[in-house]
Amino acid sequence: MLFWSSMTTEMTIENPFQDALRFERRVPECAAVIFGANGDLTRRKLMPALYRLAYDRRLSAGFAVIGISRTPLSDDQFREKMQEAVKEFSEDTRFDEDVWRGFAAGLYYVAGNIDDPDLYRRLAKKVEEVEAAHHIGGNVLFYLSTQPSQYAPIAAGLGSVGLNHSTGWRRLVVEKPFGHDLASARELSDRLHEVFDESSVYRIDHYLGKETVQNILAFRFGNGIFEPLWNRRYIEHVQITAAESIGVEGRGAYYQEAGALADMIQNHLLQVMATIAMEPSASFRADSVRDERSKLLRSIKPMTPEVIRADTVAGQYGPARIGGEDVPGFRQEPGVDPNSRTDTYAAVTFFVENWRWAGVPFYVRTGKRLPKRVTEIAIHFRPAPLAIFGNGNSGGTPDLADGAPNLLIVRIQPEEGISLKFLSKRPGAGMNLRPVSMDFNYGSSFGERSPSAYETLLLDAIIGDATLYTRQDMVEASWTVVEPIEKVWRQTEFPFPNYAAGTWGPKEADAMLARRGHSWRKP
Amino acid sequence: MTGTVAPERILKQLAELWVSTGKEGAAEGAQGVLRAATMTLVVIAEESDDVSALGETLAALMPEHPARAIVIRLHGAGERALSERVYAQCWMPFGQRRQICCEQVEIVASDAALADLPSVVLPLVVADLPVILWCRSARMLEMSEFPDLAAIATRVVVDSSGFSTAGAALDWLTRAVRQRTPLVGDLAWTRLTRWRETLSQVFENRQNLAPLGTAARVRVSDGGSITTRALYFAAWVKDALESLGTQVSVTIARDAAVFVEVGNGQFSVRLERQGECVAVAVDGAEQCTSLPSPTDYLLMREELGIVRPDAGFEKTLASAARLVYATE
Numbered sequence: 096m097l098f099w100s101s102m103t104t105e106m107t108i109e110n111p112f113q114d115a116l117r118f119e120r121r122v123p124e125c126a127a128v129i130f131g132a133n134g135d136l137t138r139r140k141l142m143p144a145l146y147r148l149a150y151d152r153r154l155s156a157g158f159a160v161i162g163i164s165r166t167p168l169s170d171d172q173f174r175e176k177m178q179e180a181v182k183e184f185s186e187d188t189r190f191d192e193d194v195w196r197g198f199a200a201g202l203y204y205v206a207g208n209i210d211d212p213d214l215y216r217r218l219a220k221k222v223e224e225v226e227a228a229h230h231i232g233g234n235v236l237f238y239l240s241t242q243p244s245q246y247a248p249i250a251a252g253l254g255s256v257g258l259n260h261s262t263g264w265r266r267l268v269v270e271k272p273f274g275h276d277l278a279s280a281r282e283l284s285d286r287l288h289e290v291f292d293e294s295s296v297y298r299i300d301h302y303l304g305k306e307t308v309q310n311i312l313a314f315r316f317g318n319g320i321f322e323p324l325w326n327r328r329y330i331e332h333v334q335i336t337a338a339e340s341i342g343v344e345g346r347g348a349y350y351q352e353a354g355a356l357a358d359m360i361q362n363h364l365l366q367v368m369a370t371i372a373m374e375p376s377a378s379f380r381a382d383s384v385r386d387e388r389s390k391l392l393r394s395i396k397p398m399t400p401e402v403i404r405a406d407t408v409a410g411q412y413g414p415a416r417i418g419g420e421d422v423p424g425f426r427q428e429p430g431v432d433p434n435s436r437t438d439t440y441a442a443v444t445f446f447v448e449n450w451r452w453a454g455v456p457f458y459v460r461t462g463k464r465l466p467k468r469v470t471e472i473a474i475h476f477r478p479a480p481l482a483i484f485g486n487g488n489s490g491g492t493p494d495l496a497d498g499a500p501n502l503l504i505v506r507i508q509p510e511e512g513i514s515l516k517f518l519s520k521r522p523g524a525g526m527n528l529r530p531v532s533m534d535f536n537y538g539s540s541f542g543e544r545s546p547s548a549y550e551t552l553l554l555d556a557i558i559g560d561a562t563l564y565t566r567q568d569m570v571e572a573s574w575t576v577v578e579p580i581e582k583v584w585r586q587t588e589f590p591f592p593n594y595a596a597g598t599w600g601p602k603e604a605d606a607m608l609a610r611r612g613h614s615w616r617k618p
Numbered sequence: 619m620t621g622t623v624a625p626e627r628i629l630k631q632l633a634e635l636w637v638s639t640g641k642e643g644a645a646e647g648a649q650g651v652l653r654a655a656t657m658t659l660v661v662i663a664e665e666s667d668d669v670s671a672l673g674e675t676l677a678a679l680m681p682e683h684p685a686r687a688i689v690i691r692l693h694g695a696g697e698r699a700l701s702e703r704v705y706a707q708c709w710m711p712f713g714q715r716r717q718i719c720c721e722q723v724e725i726v727a728s729d730a731a732l733a734d735l736p737s738v739v740l741p742l743v744v745a746d747l748p749v750i751l752w753c754r755s756a757r758m759l760e761m762s763e764f765p766d767l768a769a770i771a772t773r774v775v776v777d778s779s780g781f782s783t784a785g786a787a788l789d790w791l792t793r794a795v796r797q798r799t800p801l802v803g804d805l806a807w808t809r810l811t812r813w814r815e816t817l818s819q820v821f822e823n824r825q826n827l828a829p830l831g832t833a834a835r836v837r838v839s840d841g842g843s844i845t846t847r848a849l850y851f852a853a854w855v856k857d858a859l860e861s862l863g864t865q866v867s868v869t870i871a872r873d874a875a876v877f878v879e880v881g882n883g884q885f886s887v888r889l890e891r892q893g894e895c896v897a898v899a900v901d902g903a904e905q906c907t908s909l910p911s912p913t914d915y916l917l918m919r920e921e922l923g924i925v926r927p928d929a930g931f932e933k934t935l936a937s938a939a940r941l942v943y944a945t946e
Binding site for chain 2: 110111113114116117118119123
């Protein structure tokens with residue numbers, strides 16, 4: 096197919112040998128430059144994801160990786176370390192020597208300090224060498240897996256040697272946190288934009304890469320039956336839970352600076368909430384979807400200090416004995432200040448100010464050392480307007496032990512799936528109703544392996560699909576919501592620790608829902 | 619072998635199967651079994667077809683495309699005979715404690731009983747889900763009973779390489795596609811996916827398209843005979859280049875080798891099978907890409923993922939049909 100590009104006389108030829116129905120998505124030749132190549136994220140997530148993409152033949156033949164870190168290593172030493180990482184952290188992928196050999200041939204390493212201008216000159220030279228050896232078409236993905244404070248200096252360093260431009264594309268992937276408040280988020284964006292356009296900046300939120308989070312869009316906008324019910328008229332409230340059973344697991348020092356609100360709610364859970372509550376987009380193009388997510392985030396009702404005191408709960412876990420084992424409290428974790436005031440639990444009641452959701456509470460909670468690892472969204476529908484089976488004349492009463500018979504649950508992890516709970520008559524005499532569950536289980540309906548979030552997101556960045564990446568306006572909207580809460584919490588003396596490890600969080604969180612006649616699900 | 623098969627009896631056996639499988643699962647300490655179905659897969663196979671190989675193919679397909687599988691084995695000529703057997707195909711997904719099971723029904727039918735099959739199969743399909751009919755018997759496609767059976771399906775998958783000639787195969791397929799219901803797929807086309815993808819990758823570099831300019835020659839050979847696969851490939855390449863305004867001349871060669879060549883005086887691309895790989899030569903520079911012969915499992919895995927019209931295939935089929943008349 097021929098077409099004329101806008102405003103120019105240049106004619107572009109599209110490859111006519113395409114078959115979108117049957118071919119894998121086209122993956123351009125490119126190299127990935129990973130800053131922080133010796134770090135945990137690279138070893139645990141990035142390298143196993145890239146190896147899996149290579150294993151599935153999803154990467155181009157000339158794909159190359161240039162690792163950057165301070166530790167002096169040769170290319171071969173880097174390859175060895177990455178091989179160990181792939182073997183250790185590839186959860187569901189067989190290690191194939193042949194695949195690894197091909198993949199490892201494209202691994203290179205440059206040692207250096209991020210503040211040293213010479214690092215960028217050597218990197219530029221290495222990119223040239225890789226270009227010559229692997230024919231990457233000038234396409235480079237820069238992945239910043241470093242301390243957030245290094246994002247801006249790295250971008251500036253890349254710009255100083257012209258690595259932000261080429262005949263192909265140059266993209267910059269940054270990990271959360273995107274700033275620690277609204278001002279710092281804006282400042283970070285401004286500094287990145289001095290070197291890279293917003294369209295080239297990919298802010299990664301791995302929650303959005305999860306298959307089940309993507310499936311929310313398919314569920315809502317691919318089916319006709321749910322959307323008419325998806326509003327204040329039929330939905331009483333929504334609960335979003337991201338619970339972890341583990342503690343800070345060696346990340347005490349980092350976590351102490353962040354806390355549950357900033358670490359989970361500001362980014363992951365507000366993005367999930369935006370996906371659940373956004374308006375349908377006009378198309379599935381990246382900016383159409385992101386416009387709607389952004390609009391939803393901007394519609395979240397700002398909270399005054401009084402409202403924050405009533406509608407938010409901060410918590411910190413204390414020591415406990417779980418399953419016969421003594422579990423330390425947060426303040427006893429290595430690297431954590433014994434008087435730390437960091438929240439390891441956060442629960443917030445949000446309201447969205449638009450016609451669809453006015454008056455519907457969105458209860459969002461996250462915490463460490465809760466009874467189990469589970470992430471789910473529970474949509475609580477309004478009860479039937481008249482309870483004809485519960486008046487004693489019908490010979491029975493509904494068993495409301497479950498609390499909310501009309502419930503739609505989207506399970507993000509583990510056991511991804513969707514369940515619909517409703518009342519059904521128990522067999523036998525009388526009209527005794529019991530809640531029953533109709534389950535859709537991802538793993539059984541689609542037996543094929545789901546790609547990890549990082550596989551999805553890395554491939555999207557290489558292809559140039561930013562749908563699942565966070566845009567600057569979305570980050571700023573999230574901080575606008577979260578920053579006032581943080582401010583009030585900083586000025587409040589909480590009686591930490593206020594929940595025991597292995598429980599569902601502080602009592603105040605239950606009271607927060609009870610005021611509106613609701614209660615937390617115990618998933 | 620009895621002469622009748624009552625669908626009600628099969629459905630009852632299926633229900634009983636779930637009760638017993640569930641009890642066995644619970645007794646073994648697992649969390650019961652989960653019944654899974656995203657489609658009904660009806661397979662028609664000759665009795666001479668390798669039973670165990672087909673069983674393995676279906677077992678491999680089930681985890682990715684859970685289905686109620688109805689395997690119809692054609693008993694051939696002889697007195698009227700019809701019988702059935704019901705069983706479950708189960709597997710335990712990695713890291714889980716609950717088995718997932720799919721239902722399988724096997725029906726053996728002699729030719730004399732073929733007319734009864736639609737009335738047996740229709741009640742057995744899972745409601746509201748696609749019905750895929752995979753006909754492995756070229757003989758069955760030409761039988762008068764086939765259209766009634768095909769009418770139950772959302773999509774019929776055949777293998778045109780089983781027809782006596784490419785012309786006969788394309789005639790049959792063209793007629794089937796014109797009817798629109800059900801949709802039609804051809805494994806000879808599916809076998810080309812990796813070849814087409816490899817050729818497409820060559821032209822991802824747009825500099826390789828430019829030298830083709832206004833004229834190009836396409837030569838395809840499939841080991842000496844004119845096959846539907848060769849015709850599809852030639853037609854697909856021709857259509858693609860013509861969409862760029864390139865004048866294309868096509869030759870179906872009768873060489874012993876299996877290859878496709880695209881080029882003109884200034885530029886050439888040649889893909890040629892060499893054992894388990896395909897040699898890709900772009901302007902003389904050659905490299906080998908692994909391309910093992912696809913198994914039935916791989917072919918059906920791809921086909922079961924498509925339950926909508928395949929516009930690319932339909933367009934190529936029409937072009938290939940025109941090409942076969944020009945060639946013959």
